[in-house]
Amino acid sequence: MKLFQAVHEYAQNWATVTAAHWQKYPNDKTPHVIHVETLNRSVDPDTGVLKTERLILCRQPCPAIIARFLGSDDVSYVLEYSEVDPQHKVLRAVSTNLTYHNVVAVNEELTYSADTSQPHLQRTQFKQSAQITAFSMISRISGYVEEFCVKRFHENAQIGKRALEQVLEKLDQAKVAATSTTHLPM
Template sequence: MVKYFLGMNILKNSWDQVSAAFWQRYPNHYSKHVLTEDILYREVTPDHKLLTRRLLTKTNRLPRWAERFFPANVTHAVYIVEDSIIDPLSRTMTTYTWNINHASIMAVEERCVYCENSENRNWTEIKREAWVSSKVFGFTRAIQEFGLARFRSNVTKTMKGFEFILGKMHGDVHHRTLVETAKEAREKAKETALAAKEKAKDLASKAATSKKQQYV
């Protein structure tokens, strides 16, 4: 038996914003379990789709009851492969992830589809599916239940992290706009002061010339 998860989430941000934030998710306060991320492959297809494969390293702490059944030298890190397909024409982003180590103990496969929300095109809808399986005889069900519970917990962290990054991106844009506006105001003030100074010089020169002519 395989444990199946199906979930729907909404981000109150446009698809463009979400697809841009996707590449900036790590690090954030809610993703301390994500240790590293590396791009292994990237390609733009003739039909303008962006294909990317990344390797993520995440912590993989075993439940307390399982620690006594597995060797102490079992690594506490899990390597995740993430394939993504971004289609700007249909405005969809599809991701597939799966772990490449410890798969015999517990394998987790996930598929996510990001698209515009049908009721509000300024929002992004995420359909998430996951399959949790185990090949450990005698512990299959317990490991699958644990894996499913941890997956649900990680989804909550993922969404909070996404919202944090999106908020930060909006804050940076707002801050950048304010900085640029202030800079432009300073430059304009300098130009105005310089123009006023030149005009004052010109008026003073004309006044001096006029006064000299009066004495001639």
């Protein structure tokens, strides 16, 4: 697992920055994002929190060896959940890739919050973190393979023990036979 973190301060107020967040795609600076579809959106009547679920379609080439192994193209889907709290001036979005999640899982979190340390400056704090876990599928397979091998090793060890015991019996019988033939009366 690898971690990524970034922080940034925008010189604009929180309302402007969060409005820009919703309009970020499509954008010539981010050509890998092909389409964003809003799946669900609701406002909590008690808190005013806006909850949104979006599906993001991206075109991002993966390493050739992975593409050959998976037979994949370069289109992937990302599911994003976000909450905008206008009272506390915080937008939090979490996303995860849906495509090949069992091969490479990318879990990202974005937070935009009003800078309350100097409210007169009208700045917005941005924090981004991502947790990237590669080949989680293989670790499950490797666990299965390890269990299979341990079981097979145990079975083979039992067979090997019985085989050695059989050889020892034959050696004992041969020894007894040799001893009895050397002591024959004359």
